[in-house]
Amino acid sequence: MGKTSHEASKGIMSPDGFRRIALGMESAIEGAHMGHPDFRANGRIFATIHPDHKWGMVKLTPEQQEKFVRENPAAFAPENGAWGRSGCTKVRLDLVDEDKLGEAMTFAWQNSEKKTVAGRSKPRRTTKTTRPSRKS
Numbered sequence: 001m002g003k004t005s006h007e008a009s010k011g012i013m014s015p016d017g018f019r020r021i022a023l024g025m026e027s028a029i030e031g032a033h034m035g036h037p038d039f040r041a042n043g044r045i046f047a048t049i050h051p052d053h054k055w056g057m058v059k060l061t062p063e064q065q066e067k068f069v070r071e072n073p074a075a076f077a078p079e080n081g082a083w084g085r086s087g088c089t090k091v092r093l094d095l096v097d098e099d100k101l102g103e104a105m106t107f108a109w110q111n112s113e114k115k116t117v118a119g120r121s122k123p124r125r126t127t128k129t130t131r132p133s134r135k136s
Contacts, residue, residue, distance in 0.1 A: 013093040013101055015053045021102055022047045025109040046112040047105060056091040056101075058108035065089045068104055075100065087111075 015037075022028055022039035025046070031038050039047040048057045057079060060068065065087045068076040075096040078084030091101060 013056075013091075013096050013098060015049050015056075015093065017098065018047070018049055018056045018091075018093060018101065021098070021105050025105065028109065041109055041112050044112040046108040050090075054093060056093055058089050058091060058104045059111055060087040060089050060104065060107055061111060062087045064104075064107050064111075068100075072096070072100060076104070 019030065019037065019039075023030060025039075025041060027041045028039050028046075029041075031040055033045060033048060036051045037049045038045045046059050050056065062085070065076075065078060065084075068089060069078065072095075075092050077090045077092075079088040079090050089104070091104065
C-alpha cells in the first residue's frame with residue numbers, strides 16, 4: 001500500500017522508509033532480533049522496527065532522547081523500563097517526518113560507533129606472555 005500525495009508531502013514514514021534511512025548509514029546491515037528487523041553497525045544494534053510495523057526504535061543517549069521527546073512528543077517516546085531510561089526511544093512512524101527520523105537515526109548510529117571505538121580502546125590479550133628466565 002503506497003502513500004497518498006498528502007502523506008508524502010507531510011513526510012510520514014513507513015517501515016520501508018525507516019529501513020532505507022537505517023541502511024543508508026555507513027556499514028549498516030539488517031538483521032533480526034526477537035522476530036523483528038534490527039539494524040546494526042559494527043555488530044551493535046542502533047535501530048529496530050517493532051513487530052507491529054507502526055513503531056521503530058532508535059538507541060539515543062538519555063539527553064538526546066529528552067530533546068526528541070520534548071520537541072515532538074507525539075512521535076517520540078521512551079521505550080518501557082530500563083531500556084527507555086538508558087535512551088532507547090520509540091518512534092511512531094505515522095507521525096514522524098523523514099528529516100526528524102534521519103536526525104535521530106544519525107545520532108543512534110553515531111552512538112553505536114562511539115561505543116565500538118570505546119570498546120576497542122584496550123585490546124584483549126589472547127595469549128599468556130611469559131618472561132624470559134633470568135640466568136645469573
